[in-house]
Amino acid sequence: MSSNRHGLVILISGSGTNLQAIIDAIKEGTVEADIRCVISNRADAYGLERARQAGIATRVVDHRQYDSRESFDAALQQEIDQFQPDLVVLAGFMRILTTEFVRHYRGRMLNIHPSLLPKFRGLNTHARAIEAGEAEHGVTVHFVTEELDGGPNVLQAIIPIEPDDTPDTLRVRVQRQEHFIFPEAIRWFLSGRLKMEGDQALLDGAPLPYSGIQIRSGGQQ
Ligand code: GRF
Numbered sequence: 001m002s003s004n005r006h007g008l009v010i011l012i013s014g015s016g017t018n019l020q021a022i023i024d025a026i027k028e029g030t031v032e033a034d035i036r037c038v039i040s041n042r043a044d045a046y047g048l049e050r051a052r053q054a055g056i057a058t059r060v061v062d063h064r065q066y067d068s069r070e071s072f073d074a075a076l077q078q079e080i081d082q083f084q085p086d087l088v089v090l091a092g093f094m095r096i097l098t099t100e101f102v103r104h105y106r107g108r109m110l111n112i113h114p115s116l117l118p119k120f121r122g123l124n125t126h127a128r129a130i131e132a133g134e135a136e137h138g139v140t141v142h143f144v145t146e147e148l149d150g151g152p153n154v155l156q157a158i159i160p161i162e163p164d165d166t167p168d169t170l171r172v173r174v175q176r177q178e179h180f181i182f183p184e185a186i187r188w189f190l191s192g193r194l195k196m197e198g199d200q201a202l203l204d205g206a207p208l209p210y211s212g213i214q215i216r217s218g219g220q221q
Contacts, residue, residue, distance in 0.1 A: 005032055007034050009035065010039070010051075012038060012039075014092045017093040018112060020047075021183055025183035031187050034085075038051035039060070040143075041062060057083075073097060087109070089182075090144065105144065106121070106196070110142070110189065113140050114175075115128075115139070116185045130203065133189075137159060139157050140155070141182055144213065153201065153212030154194060154201050154212045155184060155212050155215070182215065
């Protein structure tokens with residue numbers, strides 16, 4: 001799998017549908033990169049199986065084997081750095097990261113979070129959006145900084161919340177958007193269009209708005 005193409009390392013904890021969307025985008029040629037490794041903190045994450053099926057190297061760094069967040073993150077960093085990625089992609093990686101780790105990958109680590117950040121940081125975002133009576137909900141791709149779910153936004157997909165939505169129906173519709181916007185943001189980064197300078201995300205040299213670029217239809221409704 002060695003080539004001159006850009007390299008990604010993708011971190012997961014679960015089913016890996018976002019990982020699959022990135023694998024598919026690479027196969028289709030819309031993202032030009034190699035996934036050099038998929039790393040999970042859980043050996044039973046189905047995303048590892050998706051990676052194996054696509055012929056991608058996998059590693060497990062089980063957080064339960066480490067007695068502190070610092071030692072886990074140090075081990076994780078060591079694994080990642082062996083692959084010298086241009087970009088680290090958090091695709092459903094359910095761990096809070098230490099400041100040292102985040103600083104090490106500053107400006108070259110993207111996360112996807114299922115809400116319209118800065119609204120609903122943390123967990124259970126779909127239920128919380130419904131409970132709060134929001135008219136709209138969605139998903140955000142952002143650079144990772146020391147603040148949990150707080151780095152500068154890059155791209156947001158917005159969908160309406162329907163009166164009969166449940167957290168599950170909403171999650172399904174939000175995920176469809178995730179699979180569209182995450183490869184898009186990765187493409188922007190790898191082509192040099194997207195950068196982080198200081199705490200600011202830039203696209204084609206221009207500062208992005210606080211919300212990031214907002215799209216109301218991912219084209220895959
Ligand atoms: C997604 O909902 C993503 O927004 C969140 O974790 C979930 C991962 O899903 N950060 P999957 O493993 O990619 O299917």
